[in-house]
Amino acid sequence: MKTPFRNTRRRFIKNALVAGTMSPLAMRIAQPVLAATGEDTAKVVFMYIPDGVYAPKTANGSTDDSQGAWHPTGIGVDSGNGYAVTTNPTMNQMTKAFTPIQEHITFLQGLDMKLGGGSHQGGSRKVLTGNGGDSLDVVLSRQDSIGGTTPIRSINLGAMANFQAGTTDHVHYLNGQSIKPEDDPISAFNRAYGLGGSGVSYPDGFDPRKSILARSFKEVEALMKNDLGMDERVKLATHIDALNDMQKKLDGVAEPNTGSGNLCEVSTFNPNHIETASGDGIYPPKIHLDNNFEDIANLQTDIITRLLSCNMTRVAGLQMSHTTSNFRGHHSISHNFSQGWIDSLDFFYSFLIKMVNQMKATPDGSGTLLDNTLIYVYSCLSDGKLHDHRDMPFFLIGGHNFGMKGNRKLRYDLNAEGDGRGVDHTKLLVSIAKYMGHDIESFGTNGVTGELPGIFV
């Protein structure tokens, strides 16, 4: 892998006297453990689509399949374990776009998001957190065995996710606070590869960052000794985590890479030289112009494919716009069933489908990147008009090397948990965690334990 930092260490150690201030015992530096060629490692992508689908409900709260336009249909075979399996389901009007890739998809029906707040913002708050303080992507990224094995723990991207967005319009959380997706792919890409500033030219190989990190660590640690309250200590501990992450990345990107060739060449990114930067006096910035959405979204899915393929990270998120999306009137459109709504969703789905195909074409481990990567596609609402959280339109793509079989629909029994509702969606989050090798029994604060049966074959 070509990076500007190949010679960093040698030159750095020779010149930087401050290197002696490094405090390796206190700084938790996990060296990246890169996968050997041919080895399969599980990867995950969290993909957000805004504002629900058309899924009207019957009196008992389950989806009215005779009217709904989203959930695929077909005869289900009862598994005897609380769910029925439909093989080769027939795509519905709003899922028709997935027909070409349905062999890779497991659609889920009968999952409810329970407890927590309602409507758009309530759904966004809990969909990845289960009403806890950290979203699943963040939890996975903090695991030594997952995020700790790659130069960057996770990446959290958006396509116009921060444009005209309220402060509670996003889905990723750390310490109970919303983490904003990155809308600028160029900036995100440079960050991922540690391509820092462009303002100073240093002699070959010199990079002041490592010694800066050591100094910052010392200063933050000293501040923590100030007899501060718990909130402040958490804040500073998070800062130290960030210092460690930056350190880890600087170490990681200097390592030779085992990923699949061309994709890992930094220079091959953004072949069309799309520019995203605009001054902050410019409104809206380029990354938030409607007409640039396609370019931005394509670059973001490309970054995800590259970073996963090159073992730069194993955890990625992408938000298409945000809840109550202003993008081409999507939120307004999502209040009434129409062809316009189908078209608008298909537009968002097109980037997902393109990414799936790109992953399918990318060798990885013993098969393709799609075989190793589980893509969790989700929204903050079930029905866009009802603004409800019953029978959520969740589905999973890929992950075939780790037990995921496609071309199925699993329909979970209503009242399986005895509350007249569907199955708590945090069980799905537990299953995704297990997929990634994080063996937990419960996720979030809903008090529900166990994983979702039937997902892994």
Added chain:
Amino acid sequence: MVKRLTLVLSSLALAACSGGATDHSANSERSSTRDISSAVISSAAPASSSSVTLSASSDSVSSVLASTSSSLASASSSRPSTPPSGNFDLVTGKGLYETHCLECHGVVGAGSIKVPVPIKAIGYAGLMARADGGNMPTGTGPLTGAEYSPEQCVGDCAHQVAGYITNNFPGALDTGENSELGFNGCSTAEGAPAARAMRLLTRREYENSINDIFGFDMDLTVSFSPEGRDHGFTNNADIAQVTARHLDNYYSAASRVTGAVQEGLTSGKLGRVLGCSGDLKCVVKFIDEFGPRIFRRPLTAEEKAEYFKFFRALVPANEADGYLNHSQHAKDAIGAGLPALLMSPHFLYRTELGKKEGDNYRLTDHEMASLISYTFIGSTPDDALLAAANAGQLRTKAQYKAHAERLLGTQRGQDQMAHFAVEWWDSGLELIGSKNPDFYASYDAKVIQSMVGEMKALFKHVTFESTGKFGELYQPGYAMLDKTLSDFYGVGSVTSDTFTKVINNQRGGILSFGAIAASKASTEESSPVKRGVFVREQLMCDPLPPLPRDVNIPNPDLDPTKPMRARFTEHSSNENCWACHKFFDDIGFAMEVFDASGKHRDQEIMYNWDTKEELNRLDILTAGKVINIDGDDEHTFDDLDGLADIMTNADSSKSCMTTQYYRYVMGYTLSDGDQCAIENLNKTFADSQFDIQTLLIGITQLDSFSLRK
């Protein structure tokens, strides 16, 4: 209105002795979900802060009574009140009070330790209504077990007691501004509600700081993560955290800044401050001059030595520091060292840690310089503030005030206050939505930017050029428009890009800002719910319960025969909906005179949004009522002007501005502990007849401004 509020509250306060505090919880059930400013309003209910303080500081009733006796004289002498008509014998009144009232209400009417029932904001008439009217005294005495009943003190007894109370107890009168705002008698020594904290610079503060330190005008934060917002404010330090992304962004910016510094060493502010280039001495001077500007305080000797190591990092191992006596080497040294200073937590956070002083911590001179500076200009302290801090001249309220006034006298200070207003109004550039161009063709990015400009221009004009009074924010009788908005709104004929006063009868004032109308609307339709909730939460500081879960919240279908209001009848016919919607729907309907793009309209045009066909034009039904505006007051209005009039005069809207400003200045998530600080700031605001500049500067005069816990 006010009288009704205060009477209700005081009737709570004067409820039966034996009732105690718990009896009142049902009456104030909504206030349990409110935030702090409404707590101020409703705080006349039982457990007043003074009684809480008393009970916390003493473990016996007698010592409470003894300690409060001494404060009686000072309370009565420092707060002369206007006695109601009639002849009183205060000695007689005092005796009668002690016989019939003291056991429950305490020596100064603040309540006793066992029965914290204060006498609040009731006035002579209210007292007579309670006592002579047959409600008081009543119940069983908590100390003696004596039985009290209303017939024990009627007629002249009631008259004398009422006279004694209104002449001696602060807060018992219903005639002044204080009682109108529901003050509960907080001491001016409100303590230190704010915890010691590290306040991460916002994007705006970061960029302003760098540009001020070096005399630059760089765009630095475009790709930085947006801040989370608390009630619209981006500077809440409780919710700001540094992630890996932040560090990358900081480094990227630091690198750009460093490059610019290297190029500009001999020009502009850099050149003036340094007056040198190209040798070791100059590198040392750079650290001496800019280190303290970056850290907003002098560097310690250890810091100087440590940071010097960064600057000489490129000196070859076999060379001494004299290597830097070469212009390129000196420039490289700054390139190697400056990013370290800019990545330090001492730059990225402004600390409010203070030095121990009694039970609290007092902010250091330099922390005060930063607090004042970021509050009033949103940037790093200027040379005058740093000099004052260095000289120990930032230790008195008068000194804080002088600097606050100095900064507010500058364009930057006034712009920063406009920035506060825009965040308070929660309708900044990042929040104003796009519109469907098929219906709102002339609405574009320029209009959005001008809408933000309109808010800033009005706030600055009212505060710094016109009356300076709160009421003018709601009812100015004019709008501040530039050419873009004048054309877009179709109001006036402004021909320049300068915001100009346009007298008209369609718009002007907070409730008619295009930015608010457009940001609280969808791409096609106005949103009476979003607008009403905005008024309730941001302008009245009355937070609403979260949206219910597990219920369907269907958006009403388009019906060309029904205006927006009629399509929302489910809200009022379904009691589950109405339980919340009654607080804001009518407010939102009054604002229906503005379409989704913020333009004024006389009629609602009904479109088929798919075919774009116009289906109908319907009158907008604006009349309605605001409930629970001050306590349980309610007011009806015919239209938006009527609503603006209500907001102009409501206690809750005034005290809400205080709360929002306090929130902005303090930068953390408020709690009940902030009640007295806000109340004292409310008093300052009220004493000035709601003069905005007095409020803005007045916060520096709070004890809590410089104290932390």
